[in-house]
Amino acid sequence: MFQQLGLIGCGMMGGSFALALKRAGLVKRVVGYSKSPSTTDRARQMGVIDVEAPSALLAVSGADIVLIAVPVAATEATFKSIKHLVTTNMLIMDVGSTKRDVVDASRRALREQVGCFVPAHPIAGKELSGVENADVDLYVGRQVVLTPIDRTGAVQVQQAVDLWSALGCRVVKMAPEAHDAAFAAISHLPHLITFALMNAITGQSAGKDFLSLAGPGFRDFSRIAASEPTMWRDIMLSNREELLLQSKQFQQALQALELMIQNGNGDALLERIEHASATRANWSMSKQQQ
């Protein structure tokens, strides 16, 4: 049980966290700050936060738990703006989709207080953003990846595990690098691929005609291409090393298939397609992801 949540970023992710914490009776008071005053105002009117803070720093003042729910690119600036009021017994978390950059930023900005910070990635989201779309059930049944480092306080890690578990999440712990490699492979690269394919198609004179023939397979495959551009630019730049590494491995696998096609090597091609097809057919989302 916490006394006061300092919520920095009152959007869909942060707002949903505040609502869930309140419903679970895990916090007494929520003090919120958003870059846009109208967002903070709306969050208060909606009961997502109890008190508006005039700055990120003042949202931290008096808090025993802090959630940073800002775009990944703004995380380091947020750490810097709050560091003077961070105390060693606080629990600070983020909700970002990349972790190594956030961990690096926390080391640089928080220095000796870095032990308070438990990097967190709740695997939840909606196409819709903004506090209007805050949802008390957003995190129920989801996976949350925590990526503590050696210097992270054991007390804070346990608090984080207990808190997300109490919200109905399955908590997974891994190294920041392992997290970033995994999400590069299963999320960031698929997004990059669909962006590239849409661009490759529209770059051809008959591209529009091509698209008019596309059916359900294309619809599902390309759905993630319609994701929010700014967020994905930030994720791709933040996780560039792992993403480029995964993209390289993907292109090697693709070029191996191309060579079999070029050479008419049907047996080898069939073996590789069978392997891919069986892997996908045997895969299922963990229950927490459904």
Next chain:
Amino acid sequence: MFQQLGLIGCGMMGGSFALALKRAGLVKRVVGYSKSPSTTDRARQMGVIDVEAPSALLAVSGADIVLIAVPVAATEATFKSIKHLVTTNMLIMDVGSTKRDVVDASRRALREQVGCFVPAHPIAGKELSGVENADVDLYVGRQVVLTPIDRTGAVQVQQAVDLWSALGCRVVKMAPEAHDAAFAAISHLPHLITFALMNAITGQSAGKDFLSLAGPGFRDFSRIAASEPTMWRDIMLSNREELLLQSKQFQQALQALELMIQNGNGDALLERIEHASATRANWSMSKQQQ
């Protein structure tokens, strides 16, 4: 109205065609042949066909309409086996996903009778194959692409348009090359990409762990990776030229994005993601595809 349909290949696609033609009152009698006698037998028991033919050639005997619904790789052999009973007033169609190879095979095998053949690609399908999964409604509301060539009979083209329209399809005519380029871009390449990505992930020691974290975005993106391997090997080999051309253009678009990521060129990256995202957000399947 046709007197007799010669159905070569009594699987899901062919069986559905026979059922739909019968329901629409467009044919009096269906004579069917399948490579596997048990399939032909089952088709007769199910009422998909009326009479079993002991060979592809004999399925054509006395027919005024013939549907070749065999795997793409078996199309040329089928043409050869039936050519002696093909007459100039017949309508012959196929249902294959690639068209240039089928057109080439028809020229080689049918020679002066090539005018009877109207290459057809009904854009319909299910994960399930086999005559057990024949569905009288399979083609209702779907697009059918016809790719006639100069030598195709005008009468046969009109018959084909009328027939598919009567089954509730939207008929589109285009050149075989344009068809193959379009389907390479919107269907064959997406399949190839997802096969390559599954292989790239499972080729890494942590690949299984990666997959355990994947969520709804990955689920939809990768659904087509579970497609039937033999069919996809055949499609990829049949349409290799257009597929490799599309794959090259895709990789150029991907590498352009990679360079922006590598160089931290956020503005250019955002512009390209916005373009892709807007294209996908504004795209919708034609009603016939839903």
